[in-house]
Amino acid sequence: MANSQTHFLRSSVLPFELRYSDNSNACYKKHSHPEFSIGVVDSGVSEYINQNLKQEISVGSTVIINPEAVHSCNPKTGTNWSYKMLFVQPDWLTDLQNSISGTEKSEFQLFKQKHSRCSTLYQDFQSLSQVLIENESPLLVEESAITFFSNLILNDLKAPFINIIPKQATHLAYQYISDNVDNNISISEIARESGLSHFYLIHSFKKQYGITPHAYQMMMKINKAKILLKKGNDIVSIATDLGFTDQSHFHRHFKSIVAATPRQYKKNR
Incomplete structure (x- = not known):
């Protein structure tokens, strides 16, 4: 039996749960769950099944699993593997999808992509996971998550991001942060003050000032x-x-x- 331990980390800021394990040979039956999930392989080779997709995945692979999709991901027979898997409540993602599209859809929009070998996506997920594990700043946690999932949504839609936010709205966000240096304010507070959605706040702020709200x-x-x-x-x-x-x-x-x-x-x- 592999000498491994599975860790569960529940974010105090967002409706996220991160599961990660090293040197594991644990196997899971085909199953589904109400959360959206996305994960990466850190070492080893695994067999990934997601509805009608079946393939071997390895280091650098990212898997994308819609809520309620029947799936499994297990180490190749006789081997061990290491992985990270992030579970996200669909309502949080639905709000972000609506923010990006400018619509008010009540249902989660399914992702078309089920697997990726994109190195940028893989590294961005590793960076987000590290922020969640360290959990040192609520603003950084929110900002990192919104940025990561905004890019994931836009890439899945293959849609460009168009920033048409008035500069005054972004300046209100800038001023609010300046006036609250001593406080650990959240993305929601800054967004409420500026009148911007979480998504547009982060993208517009960086475009106008060359730096993210947390930075x-x-x-x-x-x-x-x-x-x-x-x-x-x-x-x-x-x-x-x-x-x-x-x-x-x-x-x-x-x-x-x-x-x-x-x-x-x-x-x-």
Whole structure:
């Protein structure tokens, strides 16, 4: 029996559940579930069945499974595999689909694609999974998920994204983030303030300012932290007051922007 353990991670921010396992030989009967699911193979070779599709998949493969679709995915006989699988409540995706299309459909729109070898999709899923596992910022979790699934929807529709949002609406989002540097605000709060949907908020903000809402929020937090460090404030207190989950979270983001640790920066003020 393989020495493996399956992990289940339920997001505190979104209706998501991430399941991941290393070196597993566990097998599943054909089954279905009400959630939409998408997953990747990290190692090994597996047999993937999704309704009328049956094929071997390996590292770099991404599987896409609509709600209630009968499927299975198991390691090739006599082998082990590693994988990640993300389960998403359909209502959340339906809202995003409507936001992108500008419609008010009540039912989830089925994805046409069931399998992909696209390296970009594979890497983007790995990045989203890492954000969900770390779960360090609600804004980053929402932003990452909306960006990933927006691209998935647009690619499945083979539709280009057209941004026709007035600049004033995006500026309201920009100003709201600026005014709430100390708070861990959510995408929903920013969207409500600007009058934009979650989808258009993220895409429009990046197009207008060249940076995502979360990246801008983090930049403003670090700029304020620099001011407080130069005043001699305590590092632990700064991290707490600016809404960082812990010191390592603060340390990592500070160094990525300033190229020095908070302690180094304070010492040379």
